[in-house]
Amino acid sequence: MIIFENVTKNYNTNVGLDNVSIKINKGDFVFLVGPSGAGKSTFIKLILKEIDADSGSIQVDGKEITRLSNREIPKLRRSTGIVFQDFRLLPKKTVFENVAFAMEIIHQSPRQIRRQVPQVLSLVGISNKASKYPSELSAGEQQRVAIARAIVNSPTVLIADEPTGNLDPDTAWEIMRLLEQINMRGTTIVMVTHAKDIVDRMGKRVIAIEKGRIVRDDVGHYGYQENNSKHMGMYSYEKGGPLNHV
Amino acid sequence: MFNSLRYYVKQAFVQVFRNRAMSLASMFSITAMLLILGIFFVVMVNIGVAIEEAKADFDSVSAYLADETTYEQAEVIILQLSGMEEVADVYYLDKDTAMEQWKAQEWQDNAYLLDGLVENPLPNSIEVKVRALEDADRVAEVLGTFDGISKVKYYQETVDKLVQITDSLNMGLLVIMAFLVIVSVVVVSNTVKLTVFARQREIEIMKYVGATNWFIRGPFLTEGIIIGLIAAGVSAGITALIYSRAIAALSLDLSLILGNPMVPVGFMTFNLIWIFIALGVSIGACGSIISMRRFLDT
Numbered sequence: 001m002i003i004f005e006n007v008t009k010n011y012n013t014n015v016g017l018d019n020v021s022i023k024i025n026k027g028d029f030v031f032l033v034g035p036s037g038a039g040k041s042t043f044i045k046l047i048l049k050e051i052d053a054d055s056g057s058i059q060v061d062g063k064e065i066t067r068l069s070n071r072e073i074p075k076l077r078r079s080t081g082i083v084f085q086d087f088r089l090l091p092k093k094t095v096f097e098n099v100a101f102a103m104e105i106i107h108q109s110p111r112q113i114r115r116q117v118p119q120v121l122s123l124v125g126i127s128n129k130a131s132k133y134p135s136e137l138s139a140g141e142q143q144r145v146a147i148a149r150a151i152v153n154s155p156t157v158l159i160a161d162e163p164t165g166n167l168d169p170d171t172a173w174e175i176m177r178l179l180e181q182i183n184m185r186g187t188t189i190v191m192v193t194h195a196k197d198i199v200d201r202m203g204k205r206v207i208a209i210e211k212g213r214i215v216r217d218d219v220g221h222y223g224y225q226e227n228n229s230k231h232m233g234m235y236s237y238e239k240g241g242p243l244n245h246v
Numbered sequence: 247m248f249n250s251l252r253y254y255v256k257q258a259f260v261q262v263f264r265n266r267a268m269s270l271a272s273m274f275s276i277t278a279m280l281l282i283l284g285i286f287f288v289v290m291v292n293i294g295v296a297i298e299e300a301k302a303d304f305d306s307v308s309a310y311l312a313d314e315t316t317y318e319q320a321e322v323i324i325l326q327l328s329g330m331e332e333v334a335d336v337y338y339l340d341k342d343t344a345m346e347q348w349k350a351q352e353w354q355d356n357a358y359l360l361d362g363l364v365e366n367p368l369p370n371s372i373e374v375k376v377r378a379l380e381d382a383d384r385v386a387e388v389l390g391t392f393d394g395i396s397k398v399k400y401y402q403e404t405v406d407k408l409v410q411i412t413d414s415l416n417m418g419l420l421v422i423m424a425f426l427v428i429v430s431v432v433v434v435s436n437t438v439k440l441t442v443f444a445r446q447r448e449i450e451i452m453k454y455v456g457a458t459n460w461f462i463r464g465p466f467l468t469e470g471i472i473i474g475l476i477a478a479g480v481s482a483g484i485t486a487l488i489y490s491r492a493i494a495a496l497s498l499d500l501s502l503i504l505g506n507p508m509v510p511v512g513f514m515t516f517n518l519i520w521i522f523i524a525l526g527v528s529i530g531a532c533g534s535i536i537s538m539r540r541f542l543d544t
Binding site for chain 1 (some may be wrong): 264447448451452453454458459460
């Protein structure tokens, strides 16, 4: 599904990712954790081919994307949905239009749009807000719209960049349940987060990145800062060496 | 394809309407450019037509024959001249007919004054009509090589000057046009850039969702084209209005100076509107594309 092999990316003198290898399987739900500037954003930007790796190979959906030409990038992005912390909805468009927009972009017919958008809105639980503008919605509702937009074209991967970062705990949990639901329909989900409680309670695979290296990759907890030395990853992190699970 | 086209046009109209101020600013600048261009164009066309008319008056070359030259000798020359490509018409004009014409055209009511002449001072001549004014030089040169011709007369200086004026007018129009077009493209690209700025976020989201660059450009391009079209219509209307006023006020005076009536409004507007549309649309489109370049390098 998503395979990184010895990927390195440097920004001038700063390290983005340092010789990272990761394999995320189809249908996985993976948390990507780590302090700010650790390389999480670099990881996501590489998957979306917003930036190019200095070396190594990146495969998404079986395709080597490091060699994609600029013309092929839109196609790649259509197979990857993305949700941001700040929702990034278009304020002058209604909920319906915000979601329809993603379909217009890939040249869907108005009929298809009229059929599919309500389905997705109902899936994320905001059917009754279709004609509202984003400013009339609560933060949680806005994030649902953003998720609807991200999944309306049935991407194989959904990338969520701190999707609960701007939400209160209850709302955050609602969003998590929604993501889990989407994951159960077969969509691979990669979620970047700082929310320890969410990671701990979800009990999914956790990849911890620090200073451009993977310091832990296993199922369960967020807490690489806590007493977790029973994990091999934690151990190697303490020794300062990377342990890459491929 | 059809879906996207409909999307572009719809989006473009929405954008033009939402960014009324910006769109108006762009429209004004294109309209202003087209107006300046239009007025130049109108003046140039009129001058051009006047010059063409004037050229028609100077397209003849007269070869005066020496007194001892016989009609038979003249006919030999005429025969040779009529074989030339540059010559449209060539005929013999005897001195008596020449006198009649002279009296009728130049002296008119005072022609009786010439009756006192004992002897006709005019020579027999060969009159040559050239196909193009520019050929007069060449024909005159050839005429000069024949025996029995005393003098070759044509409006050499006038001819040269007219040719020169036409050339430099055309050149001038081209330079002004190029300059104005460049200026309008820059102005429009800057105004469109502001609308692009305003929608930078939308563009970013479009990219994330997987829109191709051309799909993102589409609505902006259409917006530029719509603005260009409106500007073309407005400036064609204004130019036609100004021109019809100008004709009403100046036509009589000018036709005396130029010797021919001004080009009719309808004809002028019909030609102008196509030029305006072509220019307006390309200025709008180029402006949009240039302004988006920076936002679309991935």
